[in-house]
Amino acid sequence: MLLQLDFSTTTPIYQQIRDQIVQGIAKGELKPGERLPTVRTLASECGINIMTASKAYQLLKQEGHTRGDRRGGTFVCKPEGDLSPDSSIIEALRLHLAELIVGGMSNEDVLTLCKHLLDDVSSQKNGSLL
Amino acid sequence: MLLQLDFSTTTPIYQQIRDQIVQGIAKGELKPGERLPTVRTLASECGINIMTASKAYQLLKQEGHTRGDRRGGTFVCKPEGDLSPDSSIIEALRLHLAELIVGGMSNEDVLTLCKHLLDDVSSQKNGSLL
Amino acid sequence: MLLQLDFSTTTPIYQQIRDQIVQGIAKGELKPGERLPTVRTLASECGINIMTASKAYQLLKQEGHTRGDRRGGTFVCKPEGDLSPDSSIIEALRLHLAELIVGGMSNEDVLTLCKHLLDDVSSQKNGSLL
Amino acid sequence: MLLQLDFSTTTPIYQQIRDQIVQGIAKGELKPGERLPTVRTLASECGINIMTASKAYQLLKQEGHTRGDRRGGTFVCKPEGDLSPDSSIIEALRLHLAELIVGGMSNEDVLTLCKHLLDDVSSQKNGSLL
DNA sequence: GTGGTCTAGACCACA
DNA sequence: GTGGTCTAGACCACG
Numbered sequence: 001m002l003l004q005l006d007f008s009t010t011t012p013i014y015q016q017i018r019d020q021i022v023q024g025i026a027k028g029e030l031k032p033g034e035r036l037p038t039v040r041t042l043a044s045e046c047g048i049n050i051m052t053a054s055k056a057y058q059l060l061k062q063e064g065h066t067r068g069d070r071r072g073g074t075f076v077c078k079p080e081g082d083l084s085p086d087s088s089i090i091e092a093l094r095l096h097l098a099e100l101i102v103g104g105m106s107n108e109d110v111l112t113l114c115k116h117l118l119d120d121v122s123s124q125k126n127g128s129l130l
Numbered sequence: 131m132l133l134q135l136d137f138s139t140t141t142p143i144y145q146q147i148r149d150q151i152v153q154g155i156a157k158g159e160l161k162p163g164e165r166l167p168t169v170r171t172l173a174s175e176c177g178i179n180i181m182t183a184s185k186a187y188q189l190l191k192q193e194g195h196t197r198g199d200r201r202g203g204t205f206v207c208k209p210e211g212d213l214s215p216d217s218s219i220i221e222a223l224r225l226h227l228a229e230l231i232v233g234g235m236s237n238e239d240v241l242t243l244c245k246h247l248l249d250d251v252s253s254q255k256n257g258s259l260l
Numbered sequence: 261m262l263l264q265l266d267f268s269t270t271t272p273i274y275q276q277i278r279d280q281i282v283q284g285i286a287k288g289e290l291k292p293g294e295r296l297p298t299v300r301t302l303a304s305e306c307g308i309n310i311m312t313a314s315k316a317y318q319l320l321k322q323e324g325h326t327r328g329d330r331r332g333g334t335f336v337c338k339p340e341g342d343l344s345p346d347s348s349i350i351e352a353l354r355l356h357l358a359e360l361i362v363g364g365m366s367n368e369d370v371l372t373l374c375k376h377l378l379d380d381v382s383s384q385k386n387g388s389l390l
Numbered sequence: 391m392l393l394q395l396d397f398s399t400t401t402p403i404y405q406q407i408r409d410q411i412v413q414g415i416a417k418g419e420l421k422p423g424e425r426l427p428t429v430r431t432l433a434s435e436c437g438i439n440i441m442t443a444s445k446a447y448q449l450l451k452q453e454g455h456t457r458g459d460r461r462g463g464t465f466v467c468k469p470e471g472d473l474s475p476d477s478s479i480i481e482a483l484r485l486h487l488a489e490l491i492v493g494g495m496s497n498e499d500v501l502t503l504c505k506h507l508l509d510d511v512s513s514q515k516n517g518s519l520l
Numbered sequence: 521g522t523g524g525t526c527t528a529g530a531c532c533a534c535a
Numbered sequence: 536g537t538g539g540t541c542t543a544g545a546c547c548a549c550g
Contacts, residue, residue: 008457010524012549019225026228048461049550065232085233090247093226095149097244098156098251099219102195104209107248114227114244117220118237121228140548142525168537179527184538192452197268201308201535202537270539272534279485286488309535325492345493350507353486355409357504358416358511359479362455364469367508374487374504377480378497381488400533402540428522439542444523461550462522 001029005046013048017056022065025076026121036066036074131159135176143178147186152195155206156251166196166204261289265306273308277316282325285336286381296326296334391419395436403438407446412455415466416511426456426464 003020005013024030036057037045043053057074060066064079100110133150135143154160166187167175173183187204190196197207230240263280265273284290296317297305303313317334320326324339360370393410395403414420426447427435433443447464450456457467490500 007459007461009460013460014549022232023225023228026231052550055549079232079234085230085235085243089226089229089233090243092222093230093244094247094251095153096219096223096226097247098153100215100223101156101248101252102152102209103215103219105215107252110248111241111244113215113220114223114241117224117227118231118240121224122231122237144525169539170537180538181528181540182526185525187538198538199267200269200273200538201267204538274534282492283485283488286491312535315534339492339494345490345495345503349486349489349493350503352482353490353504354507354511355413356479356483356486357507358413360475360483361416361508361512362412362469363475363479365475367512370508371501371504373475373480374483374501377484377487378491378500381484382491382497404540429524430522440523441525441543442541445540447523458523460523464523 003042003046005048014052014056014059017042017046017053018059018063021056021060023121025065028122030076032076032078034076036076038073133172133176135178143182144186144189147172147176147183148189148193151186151190153251155195157253160206162206162208164206166206168203263302263306265308274312274316274319277302277306277313278319278323281316281320283381285325288382290336292336292338294336296336298333393432393436395438403442404446404449407432407436407443408449408453411446411450413511415455417513420466422466422468424466426466428463 001021001024003017005016007013009016011019021030021036030036036042039050039053039057042048043050046053057066061068061074065076066074067077069075097110100113101107105113131151131154133147135146137143139146151160151166160166166172169180169183169187172186173180176183187196187198191198191204194209195206196204198204227240230243231237235243261281261284263277265276267273269276271279281290281296290296296302299310299313299317302308303310306313317326321328321334325336326334327337329335357370360373361367365373391411391414393407395406397403399406411420411426420426426432429440429443429447432446433440436443447456447458451458451464454469455466456464458464487500490503491497495503
C-alpha cells in the first residue's frame with residue numbers, strides 16, 4: 001500500500017492520504033482488521049508533518065473507516081450503519097458526471113467508464129473471494 | 131437558472147457558481163449561445179461581491195465553457211476538441227465510486243445510481259421531452 | 261484586405277483593427293496613397309460600433325501610418341522620421357522571444373522562426389519589386 | 391531578481407510581474423527548483439496589494455512556469471510537453487516584426503536585432519559565462 | 521507563516 | 536453599462 005502524494009495540487013495532503021486509504025479499502029488491498037502504519041512512520045516515509053498524518057488518521061477514525069486499539073494501533077474496520085450514501089458524495093458524483101457530459105461524452109460512454117472504474121475499484125473485493 | 135449557494139461550506143463560492151453553471155449546461159438549461167447575467171446582476175442577486183462573481187466567470191471562460199464578447203456580455207459556448215476527458219475528473223470519479231462501495235453499496239446499486247444521476251443530469255439535452 | 265476580428269480575446273477591437281492594418285502595410289497589401297474604407301463602411305462590415313472603428317483610425321493617424329485628406333478620406337502614408345524603433349516594441353519583442361525560449365525552443369529555432377515570419381510579413385514589399 | 395513595475399501603464403501590474411519572472415526564467419536568473427518570494431514579501435517589496443501579487447503567482451502556476459508546494463512556497467519548475475509554441479505568441483511576434491518593418495527597418499536589421507535580444511534574453515541559460 | 525478567499529468600495533478601458 | 540483591475544483589511548485552511 002504505497003501512497004502517491006502530490007504536493008502541487010489544491011487537494012490537502014491529509015485528504016489525499018484519507019482518499020487513498022479509502023480506495024485501498026474499497027479495492028480490498030486493505031482488509032478489515034489490518035493494521036495501518038503509525039503516524040510517525042507514515043509521516044517520515046512521505047516526508048510530511050506528523051500533524052498532517054495525524055489529521056488524516058483522525059478523519060478516517062471519525063468517518064468509521066478505522067478504529068483505535070487500546071494499545072495504540074490503528075486498524076481498518078467495517079463501517080456499520082452507513083447504508084444511506086452520504087448526500088455530499090451523491091452531489092459530487094452528479095457534478096463529475098455532468099462534467100463528463102459537458103466534455104462531450106455520451107451517456108453510454110460515461111456509463112461504460114463508470115463500469116470500468118467500478119471493476120477497477122472493487123476488483124479484489126468481489127473477485128478473489130468468489 | 132437559479133443558483134443555490136452554501137456559504138457555510140469550505141467550497142469557495144466562485145467554485146459553487148462555476149459548478150452549477152456547468153451542470154446547467156449539461157442539463158441543457160443553459161444552451162450554447164445563451165447569454166449569462168452580468169457579473170453585477172449575478173453578484174447582487176446572490177448577495178455576493180462582484181469580484182467573487184467575476185472570478186467564477188473567469189474560471190468558466192478559462193475552461194472554455196463560456197466566451198466573453200467584447201461588445202458586452204458573457205455567453206455559453208460549445209466545447210471543442212475536449213475529446214479526452216480530463217484525468218483529474220476520472221480520478222475524482224474513481225474516488226467517489228470507491229466511497230460508495232466502501233459505504234456498503236454493491237456494484238449494481240452504484241451503477242443504477244449512476245444511471246439515474248445521468249438521466250437527471252442530461253435530461254433536456256438528450257430529449258426526454260421530445 | 262479583410263479584417264479578422266476576434267470578439268472573445270482580451271485585445272481591444274480597435275487595437276485588432278489597427279494591428280491588422282499595420283501588418284497590411286508591412287506586407288505591401290496596403291500601399292502608400294491607397295484609400296481606406298470609411299469608418300461607417302468598416303463598422304457595418306465588421307459588425308462593430310462606429311466609435312470603435314473611429315478610434316482605430318484615430319490611432320493610425322496619430323501614429324503616422326495614415327493621414328486624413330481635405331475632402332474627408334483616410335489614406336495610407338509613409339511614416340517619416342520614425343527611424344528609431346519604439347522602445348516599447350523592443351520590450352514586447354524581448355518578452356515574446358523569452359516566452360519562446362522558456363517554451364523549450366533553442367536560440368536557433370527561434371531565429372529561423374523569426375526569419376520565416378519576416379519573409380511572410382514583408383513578402384510583397386521586398387519581393388515583387390526585385 | 392528585482393522587479394521594475396510601471397504603475398502608469400495600462401498593462402496590469404500582475405501581468406508585469408508575470409512577464410518579468412518569465413524573462414527571469416528565460417535568462418536563467420531564476421532556475422528550476424528555485425523558490426520565489428512569498429506573495430506577502432513580494433507585495434510589500436513592490437508596494438502593491440497582496441491580491442495583486444497573488445494573481446501574478448496564480449497566472450504563473452496556471453501556465454506551468456511555477457509550482458506551488460502545499461508545504462509552503464512557490465517554486466520555479468521545468469516546462470514539460472509545451473513543445474508546440476503557443477500560436478498567440480507567434481501572432482504577437484509577427485505583429486511586432488511587422489511594426490519594425492513599417493518603422494523603416496530592413497529585414498536584416500530586424501534579424502540582427504532579434505539575434506541581440508536573444509543573446510540578452512538567454513545569456514546565462516546557454517552558458518556565455520562558462 | 522503560507523497561500524486562498526472574501527468584502528466593500530473605487531477607478532478605468534472598452535463599446 | 537460591461538468586464539477588468541486595484542486597494543485595504545480581514546478571515547480561514549493548511550502544514
